[in-house]
Amino acid sequence: MKAYVIEQAGGPEALLLRDLSSAQPGADEVQIRVRAFGLNRAEVYRRAGKMGPIAGQVVPGIEAVGEVIHDPAGVFRIGQRVATAMGGMQFSRNGSYAEQVTVLRDNVVALDDSTLSWEELAALPQAYLTVWGALDRSLGIQAGQTLLVRGATSSVGLAAVTYAKARGLQVIATTRSSENTARLRHMGADEVVIDGGEIAASVREIAASGVDGVLEVVGAATLRDSIKTLRPFGAVSVIGLLGGPPVLEQFHLMQDLPGAVRLSFFPSGLLGSAAMPLTESPLAWIAREVAAGRMPSLRTQTFGFDELRRAHSLMESDRALGKFVVTL
Structure with a gap:
């Protein structure tokens, strides 16, 4: 071969x-x-x-x-x-x-x-299976919630936007360039925030009480700012390393992590393991939704x-x- x-x-x-x-x-x-x-x-x-x-x-x-x-x-x-x-x-x-x-x-x-x-x-496979693990398993998303996708123009970020919207969530997406706004809205984003490095205040203008969940695709470089957007008992799942090494220097659990906020990292290496059997994945459903034009x-x-x-x-x-x- x-x-x-x-x-x-x-x-x-x-x-x-x-x-x-x-x-x-x-x-x-x-x-x-x-x-x-x-x-x-x-x-x-x-x-x-x-x-x-x-x-x-x-x-x-x-x-x-x-x-x-x-x-x-x-x-x-x-x-x-x-x-x-x-x-x-x-x-x-x-x-x-x-x-x-x-x-x-x-x-x-x-x-x-x-x-x-x-x-x-x-x-479909890698992007949506990763999103399934992070959103359903780590964050436990539910219809009616608000999700922030930090780094939404990556392929997995776009998958998160389309999947969360199809599941009935309000989706806030970030991008570093305003030129990507139309693309993100086409993929399902309800709101688009231009990311200049600090977006917590802008997100709070959209969701005053904080968002329910954050999918952090950029990684450690923006994590401290991303978690400031969460409501109490909200959660963030880190899946990306677009912003550099996955290292947080001098992370202070009381000063940097808001009260009752959950922080996790989802590794796609869990896919297919006993913890995440792919027989339970929504991939076939996603393929049908894309074929029907209900997901871009x-x-x-x-x-x-x-x-x-x-x-x-x-x-x-x-x-x-x-x-x-x-x-x-």
């Missing part, structure tokens, strides 16, 4: 197309023919050597959609449409930048009834398999404003 590999850290040119043998699935695995995959910052960081050493050949990619080739346990049938995400891809096993991928069965979701194209399906598409651009290096270059220039996908 054809697959992109990284043999040493570097820029997009470090992505090398090679012929590899496809790994046969073990008892707890499924082999999938990859039809399309979404691109993620985690893959850019992996390629650049920012997520651990590169030993031998590393196949990057943490999500894919496609058809089942073989499931030794017979849980999934041959030709079944599925999505997969995480489960050690690009770290402890080959990732999805390939014609075929062998993954843990627990990290596979059936998408039998979806009428979406492969490129539209590829925009995250996809902004589609690339061919031979255009992967160019796609990585564009991602690094922060010009995605949504989800890039690659089709095979």
